[in-house]
Amino acid sequence: MRIGIIGAGAMASALGGGWATAGHEVRIGARSADSARALASEVDAIGGAGSDADRASRPVVDVRPATISAAIAFAEVVLFAVPVSALTELLTTHGAELAGKIVIDCTNAFLPDESAPDGVTAFVLSEDAVAERIAAAAPKAHVVKAFNLLAAEVWAGADRVFDGVRLAVPICGDDAAAVQTVARLAEDLALRPFTAGGLHRARYLEATSVFTVGLWFAGLDARAMLPPLSAAFAVADA
């Protein structure tokens, strides 16, 4: 699949590296040509890592730097891996270029929580429905929210199964084919996709992110809040 990544930071590296390893063609589109080149080289190296035998068993890695417009034009799937503060400018300039593309929104509108006690790291959201805003600004794109819940280090890491449970990626979007495509891209990263409803539900993923990150920064294990499926009351009777 042809993937265009907009942004050249931590998420671009983590997800781009995984997709390059899985054999997808990746273009890194950044506002600075130097950043695009540097990140493309990093992602190319991730995609090409491993032994000779590993590499021989995988498709040839194809990762290149690009302008933002060229990365979008190349792509079937575009990943927005930029700060939320960049979206207005990005969508104003490039929104029309996204027509017909699947756009993965992994962004979170985090701001420091000014009410947190001194020395405590916590965040609030500067807005509560970023994915819906992207969809409104690029109405001909198929916007899908995914990969916003966990740190780039987790996506870049090798661990995928914790306490016997494969790490899941909730995915929200209105276009069923786009959601399925993103689900396959999650599987390509050895993750388990959870299709989690329409784009109107993406705001809950955004809220979940800021809430769980607050718990983790407080040293609390967010996972401990949730019982296994078999003990959850909301399960429909079989």
Ligand SMILES: NC(=O)c1ccc[n+]([C@@H]2O[C@H](COP(=O)([O-])OP(=O)(O)OC[C@H]3O[C@@H](n4cnc5c(N)ncnc54)[C@H](OP(=O)(O)O)[C@@H]3O)[C@@H](O)[C@H]2O)c1
């Ligand atoms: N990092 C995480 O653990 C994590 C986890 C989940 C979700 N997210 C979300 O993912 C998104 C990206 O995070 P990140 O950690 O990858 O950020 P990052 O490392 O700071 O990288 C952000 C990238 O966006 C580019 N950028 C900034 N303003 C731009 C603009 N106006 N136009 C085009 N490009 C612009 C930056 O380019 P320059 O280099 O030119 O500044 C940089 O390449 C954010 O919305 C974040 O909330 C992050």
